Amino acid sequence: MTMLDGRVPEGAIEDKWDNHKFKMKLVNPANKRKYKVLVVGTGLAGSSAAASLAELGYQVQIFCIQDSPRRAHSIAAQGGINAAKNYPNDGDSIYRLFYDTVKGGDFRAREANVYRLAQISNHIIDQCVAQGVPFAREYGGLLDNRSFGGAQVSRTFYAAGQTGQQLLLGAYSALMRQVHLGKVQMFSRREMMDLVLVDGQARGIICRNLVTGEMESYTGEAVLLCTGGYGNVFYLSTNAMASNVSAAWRVHKSGAFFANPCYTQIHPTCIPVSGDHQSKLTLMSESLRNDGRVWVPKQEGDRRTPKDIPESERDYYLERIYPSFGNLVPRDVASRQAKFRVDEKRGVGPTKVSVYLDFSEAIGRLGKTTIKEKYGNLFEMYEKITGEDPYETPMRIYPATHYTMGGLWVDYNLMSTTPGLFVLGEANFSDHGANRLGASALMQGLADGYFIIPYTLGNYLANHSFSKVDGVHGTAKEMKNCAEERVKRVLNIKGSRPTDEIHRELGKIMWEYVGMSRNESGLKKALEEIPKLRNEFWSDVRIPGTQNELNIEIEKALRVADFLELAELMARDALERRESCGGHFREEYQTKENEAVRNDDEFCHVAAWEYKGEGQTQRHVEQLAFNEVKLATRSYK
Amino acid sequence: MNLTLRVWRQRNGQDQGHFEEYLAKDVSPDCSFLEMLDIVNIGLVKEGKEPIAFDHDCREGICGACSMVINGAPHGPEQLTTTCQLHMRHFQDGDRIVIEPFRAKAFPVLRDLVVDRSAFDEVTAAGGYVSVNTGSAQDANAIPVPKGDADLAFQAATCIGCGACVAACKNASASLFVAAKVSHLAYLPQGRVERVRRVFAMVNKMDELGFGNCSNTGACEASCPKGIRLDFIAKMSREYMRSSFCGCGR
Secondary structure (H helix, E strand, C coil), X not given: CCECCCCCCCCCCCCHHHHHHHHCCCCCHHHHCCCEEEEECCCHHHHHHHHHHHHHCCEEEEECCCCCHHHCHHHHCCCCEECCCCCCCCCCCHHHHHHHHHHHCCCCCCHHHHHHHHHHXXXXXXXXXXXXXXXXXXXXXXXXXXCCCCCCCCCEECXXXXXXXXXXXXXXXXXXXXXXXXXXXXXXXXXXXXXXXXCCEEEEEEEEECCCCCEEEEECCEEEECCCCCHHHHCCCCCCCCCCCHXXXXXXXXXXXXXXXXXXXXXXXXXXXXXXXXXXXXECCHHHHHCCEEXXXXXXCCCCCHHHCCHHHEECHHHHHCCCCHHHCCHHHHHHXXXXXXXXXXXXXXXXXXXXXXXXXXXXXXXXXXXXXXHHHHHHHHHHHHCCCCCCCCEEEEEEEEEECCEECCCCCCEXXXXXXXXXXXXXXXXCCCCCCCCCHHHHHHHHHHHHHHHHHHHHXXXXXXXXXXXXXXXXXXXXXXXXXXXXHHHCCCCCECHHHHHHHXXXXXXXXXXXXXXXXXXXXXXXXXXXXXXHHHHHECCCCCCCCCCHHHHHHHHHHHHHHHHHHHHHHXXXXXXXXXXXXXXXXXXXXXXXXXXXXXXXXXXXXXXXXXXXXXXXXXXXXXXXXXXXXXXXX | CCEEEEEEECCCCCCCCEXXXXXXXXXXXXXXXXXXXXXXXXXXXXXXXXXXXXXXXXXXXXXXXXXXXXXXXXXXXXXXXXXXXXXXXXXXXXXXEEEECCCCCCCCEXXXXXXXXXXXXXXXXXXXXXXXXXXXXXXXXXXXXXXXXXXXXXXXXXXXXXXXXXXXXXCCECHHHHHHHHHHHHCCHHHHCCHHHHHXXXXXXXXXXXXXXXXXXXXXXXXXXXXXXXXXXXXXXXXXXXXXXXXXXX
């Protein structure tokens, strides 16, 4: 085991980033065009990074699996984006946003990163407004704010229930402007297969062209991975169907450390599963908890319709247990409490695996029109999926996998343990600790892309020399052959089971044993089951068609093959972390009131895993120091 | 419920393409249309046949990836609904459903129901942005925007770029798509600086890429899953006229 160094700059927390920016080396404007940067992924992090780097003068090539960069899954983020503007004059500040985020992450994030994120938050809002992002406004023409979980101030900027869409389209428009100017080359329908390493530096990528099936190689001086999270390891999640871990997993297998894989966020307010046909789960934004009240019947097994259950027989359990934060407790807390109610047999709906989110009080207080203005699109979406009208009857919700705090380990400069490989957005592990607060993912993705990487990448390029392109091409060719072999191997199995079935089975194992609450025996069971399923995949998966064409089954199979390896690492990480923190809840470590019990003496660190060959891993740690926010038990009571 | 599907199959851009029939058995009314296709595809894979390729991603009606014509209507029979949000409870047992790709000269078929919509990216690249570099923005509240304008801009900006408007139009015009972006930015003070150049650049690019002209039949509005209104095409035309008169954009 080695101790990792996060390379946090010296100085007082509020000065670290400014000092660091000054000390970092710059690349002369005339030299920037000599460097080529490869950006993988076009979500908030990827698009904003590519646009900003191209504006500075670098040559950029950007890749996405969708048919257009505008479809990356950031587009589906609903509720909003946090910033410490304090426009509502309600006591917010950079320090408070920093404090709330460290506490919300259950003291498992790197303080200096979080402080920088809070500092940058305000610039993000300025940048997005300047691009024409149509945030919600007050009648006076100024920006409106709302509240999100884990905060007692209103600091969330929003565009109805589709903030992610508007922010992504802003970043996409900045990206397309650079495409038009010839500074960015865009490659859509490409999936990254491997990283090209030369002299230990990340110098290129191998992609599969999803239309022709051809392997292509691209080379440059640095690679930025902005490929999102790995929630689809659970099969059912709020992620898009194509969201996957493969790019991150392939670089992990080529040497980059993977940090805290067990930190997954189960979002409390999703539309419950309706049957076996289900292909994905749909989130109902956390913002709904501003006005919706969560409840279940007091009585076990109550089968009455919600209207027939009188006030006195309802248990508004979040308001009861957490009077000061009420329905706006952080996600991990709200999810666990919903699970406890269902375990107590007080769940509602046809499957009894859901709780109510009720707007009748808010509709009575504010009127239907106001509620419609605030949440109209979410209510419509709910009605389309369930066939029920939430203006008339309470929504039914249940937790679902939503976000992964874990990801590739990066230092303060967002560089992984592989030189020249930077990781941005959800794909890295950096800022959210063991639990992400609502409206912080958009903030982090854009902070990384617009305001951090333009500085830290320059410093890397200015400090390193790069071998000639010819040598890179040789290695790229080898890697290309390996990728082709992998595709052939999967195609040649010619078994009997469709990939989807195996993926669904993996999801069931993960949800059961590595889901909302975990224990030692369950995790050990998962560690037995996952390799078995992996063997089954490699001996019995069936993929029709050929490799040199658009073949959706090959795409899915390659992704599931990587999920089957990641799943094992997640279970191992969860087993090793003998404490409960944030989204990682170990049943052995809880209070009598079922609150999480951290073990700061042994686990106040980041676990970063090194790949050591088939089934072999080594755990390294980065010690976390809390100099600003004192380690304390999180309380929202 | 049991359904008969008549689906367009086309191996690649060069292939002629043809319809094939499939049975979808024991479909739950709670399934989405795409989940129904998933079930059919799993059956096909088990039989060793190639599954039906279609674009899809978020399955929440926001990414704009899903693109197919169901019984003659882009995204199917329900108003204001993308294919992924269309649920089988809107069909009857025994229904026969015809499924085709979006058809337009500017959207060539890649395989089965998958079409190439990168022309939309090209139109956006021509001018669908405010030219502001990262880092040069003023404080967000320094530019007040009347709520009415902000709301209109937002409505226009909710376009998901799916291309249903093009598929529905007898001329395969992209006017609704282009108008949504032109209007979004023209309603905001941030976007007004470049309004003249933008409307020319985007409209000209649309013509160049083989999209047809608008003849105001309104089929686009009727099939738009996000309710983007025809008014925005009028707004785009006004922007175009205005820019022609002021003579500074050519």
